Amino acid sequence: MQRVTSLPADDKMCGWYHTSRPRKPRAPHSGQSKTRWAVVGAGYTGLAAARQLAVNFPDDEVVLIEAQEVGFGTSGRNAGFVIDLPHDIGADDYIGDIATAKSTLKLNLLGQTILRDLVSEHGIDCQMRASGKYQAAVEESGVAVLDAYRRGLDKLGQPYEVIEGKDLPAHIGTSFYRKALFTPGTLLVQPSALVKGLANCLPGNVSLYENTPITAVEYGEKIVLHHGNGCITADKLLLANNAFGTRFGFLPRAMLPVFLYASLTRPLTEAEQAQLGGKPFWGVIPADPFGSTVRRTHDNRILVRNSFSFNPDGRPKEQYLSRFADRHRLSFARRFPMLPDVDFEYTWSGSLALAHNHKGFFGQLAPNVYGALCCNGLGITRGTVTGTLLADWLAGKRSELIDFLLATSGPNKNPPEPFLSIGVNATLWWGQRKAGLES
Template identity: 35%
Template structure:
């Protein structure tokens, strides 16, 4: 008899009997070979699984076999399938994308007493079907306005149009950031003449796409978080370079002015831990044959003026842009068949044929829905156990005079990313301003009264030689982060697809993945898409309060490493 992992005592006999009964009633067919499956079963009286007993069963699926999916009555079950496709399951419905719906041979619910919720987590996604017209959590706008948008001239901004009335479309894309714009543009190429609706809750360019630092690094080794190695790192680099090439072609063909500067960037460290990490980075670059230039202390002072920096290298693999102008230019040049509606937050989502998206009293009916809304994806019932939300903060100075600009080196523009994951990201801008990005918060945006003094303090420490450390604009931006850096990508349910998990690589990564998601929908296979299906498997993240504890622990560990 299975043993309880927590206490080593036999599992409840009645529960096991009902487990065996339902095992014969619910079956799943798949074409995959030797897929391992673990079922974690929590009894009805033990609703706090992290402190109570757990019964674990190890099961296997053989090639083309009918597999019994098991569940206790009055229990919630989490089934994690390894090396397979995305699943959507509740107690009455079971299906796998790219496969036929499973046969669900149900007995009498009253006889089985099935008051359980069955969810299957697969390739890093939890499937929970939204229920009813009020299933979407209310959207909360940012407390601040992006400085990138504020410094744009009026003629450079994309026109905002809200959704009015009802519309019928072939595709509805939720989220008008880099992923959503790329998906909509690519879908228009595959389905000319079919109407595509692109929705965003904020004004054009005010989402995360218009709040980044504008770095487009095309090699994974040079990023702040470069955890992966081997084939997965090669795939990530291929994704970044694919996004860069597609953006370059799109911008050139449509004459989008976004301050495109192919000038590389600097990687710096200010601590002993950072110096060690920089040495490891250079060893990886040497192994890949990637060129770089190491700076002396005099070079650091002359080129970027950072008094605290002790080590720095210049790397050629980076393009700098004005992100708000880039996303607004991409929105303004979409094909006519793509209808863009901003300031149009989706507050209702009904699954059907067609699906219905509600925006206040207005609605859109679409045959297929694509969610490219990153941090708000869990609002629609998808990805909540595979991603978390982090806010980062930036300040932008007023225009600086020649004397102050000279303290940042002789070049007209440059960008710096830190080796240390908690270090500041900085840019000297062609608009005669300076961008300073530092600090983060988990789950919630911090108020301006907390953020502005912190940024000013960090700025003064990094550049004490300046006369003033005031900012004209201060804002925050949300990132969707996954545990292992892999994106949420693919089919969630019938005619529902999603993309999330930018992991601080929003411009290039989400552009490439948005394009690939459209190709997935259109069945346009490619080696890069095949690799994306293979590696887009974000790991499960435990729920609260363990999630907050894990975030706090990791931040404390990084701070300690920097102090030491």
């Protein structure tokens, strides 16, 4: 019996969740059930895997289990960038090995296509727009990163536009940045609305149970998932719960649960929108990975996302929220001095599953147990495509992209505690300090 010793328990003030259309959660599971397929985690990966299993095995029931409410957890807490390009922060040019980058680009584009088609087919109201993204820099070191990224994009043969600081206010309203690199292929979404919409249009042979945290698992010829009100016995188990996969006994010390923090303002008034200027909908990611991500949303709010913490149990810590909200206010004031009276309505945290070698896991974890885990901060596209392809692989399908994922070495192991926490916390502290004005 594998006891699950830490369960998701996200903080309650996620702005994306509260500003998206309300949705009635599905009832928790109770009693005893049997199924051929069980999927744990109803984020992007789990929703995609359950959907594709249901398509590939139309006569089977697929049971999808979510510890919290769909749209409330990690998948609804990111910045909403559906990125097409490779985004390897471990490489100097964000691209790295060109063969790997080309396969990664194909994966991301397929993930985008899957989501685009679902949003269009089911009329999902998630404000999906092909807005591209600006990667912007303030410091000299950030400008050097943009130059390296531009060279990487040249190698990959991908389009971009260099925008000098004097021209940026016409795009994003602020003159804070010195330079930006605009790439046109990114989609922007309201992430919680997207996750809610994907859950609402699952095939009829998917049984979704929300607010059903799994507390123990028995592995063997059958997989038995225990929770507070019963159990689910499955022939096959798919884990799509990112860093919480370690709590199910797999990939120990391989995934780092790192939390990022975001704040969302109230809607800007018409006068404030005029003072800001620029385009009505845009997204900026920082040249420095430890800098600030900033968005202007469809409802004229400003999102600021920065500051990191390492929480080994995979659960947020309330004491960080007020501290990092102060950092968000400083970051906002630097970028938008023309908006001195705009306050934040929401501040929240969201977790990332990161690997030291920036690789994810795809494939078989144990007899009858499979997983697509560790998205390394690209959960929307990577989760969608790996969940879909894992279900295809289990149906006996093969493709160039499935073979690429199966051949990936997966996340490497980290040192044991206390050395792990000491090292990760030191890296986060130094990275945020070194980011300077980029944050």
